[in-house]
Amino acid sequence: xxxxxxxxxxxxxxxxxxxxxxxxxxxxxxxxxxxxxxxxxxxxxxxxxxxxxxxxxxxxxxxxxxxxxxxxxxxxxxxxxxxxxxxxxxxxxxxxxxxxxxxxxxxxxxxxxxxxxxxxxxxxxxxxxxxxxxxxxxxxxxxxxxxxxxxxxxxxxxxxxxxxxxxxxxxxxxxxxxxxxxxxxxxxxxx
Numbered sequence: 628x629x630x631x632x633x634x635x636x637x638x639x640x641x642x643x644x645x646x647x648x649x650x651x652x653x654x655x656x657x658x659x660x661x662x663x664x665x666x667x668x669x670x671x672x673x674x675x676x677x678x679x680x681x682x683x684x685x686x687x688x689x690x691x692x693x694x695x696x697x698x699x700x701x702x703x704x705x706x707x708x709x710x711x712x713x714x715x716x717x718x719x720x721x722x723x724x725x726x727x728x729x730x731x732x733x734x735x736x737x738x739x740x741x742x743x744x745x746x747x748x749x750x751x752x753x754x755x756x757x758x759x760x761x762x763x764x765x766x767x768x769x770x771x772x773x774x775x776x777x778x779x780x781x782x783x784x785x786x787x788x789x790x791x792x793x794x795x796x797x798x799x800x801x802x803x804x805x806x807x808x809x810x811x812x813x814x815x816x817x818x
Contacts, residue, residue, distance in 0.1 A: 668797040672804055679723070679792050679811045686715045686727070690786040690815040707786070708735040712742055715790045725790040730817075731755055731766040754782040754818075761789045761812020772818075784818040 689711055708727040712735040715725040728734040732749030735742050753769040756776030770782045789812035796804050 665798055672794060672796055672809065675792050675794055676809050676811070679790055679809055682715045682723070683788055683790055683811050683813050686711045686725075686788045686790075687813045687815050689714055690788070690817060708733050709742060709744065711735075711786065711788060712737045715788060723790055723792045725788070727789075728764070728787040730784045730786070731757075731769075749784075754784055756780065756782050757785055757787065757814055762810055764789075764812075764814065781816075783816045786815045786817055788813045788815070 690707070693707055693710065708729050711727045712725045715723070715727070715737075723737075724739070725737045726734065728746070730749040730753065732746050733744070734746040735744050737743075750769075752772070754772035754774075755766050756770055756778065757764050757766050758778055759765045764787045770776075772782055772784075774782045776782055789810065791808040791810040793807055794804055794809050795807055
């Protein structure tokens, strides 16, 4: 009889330990799940940002290699803008939007995979001192090529590339996701 009661006590003690472990897991698991979800969410946003910046870099390289004096100020500006927009949106898919402006003239805007050309060809002798950020470049008025810009740098012919990727984070914005989009851009001085 003693052996039976001792066995029952050991069995009940084991069940109590299992119940305590299950209770502890139930209390701690949501914290670990939320932390894991946050890490995955931030990681995904950073991955999107890096891919977007890589495509911007590819567009910059193309602009530096393909944009020359003979293409800026001619009908070739539209082809240049279109090619850069294709490079930028091609790697990120149809959900990436891009805008390419060649020397404040011809431009191409890609929204949801559809390219829309616009602008008029710039005059070959026009140079600019653009300022601002990727989401809002300010070209200012045309200045003499090679002259000093007010904010520093030298007036020249530029290609502005801006791209954005719609991204809705699971948690609140992380600072690099604003208005539901991750945006990157570059301003390349072609001449």
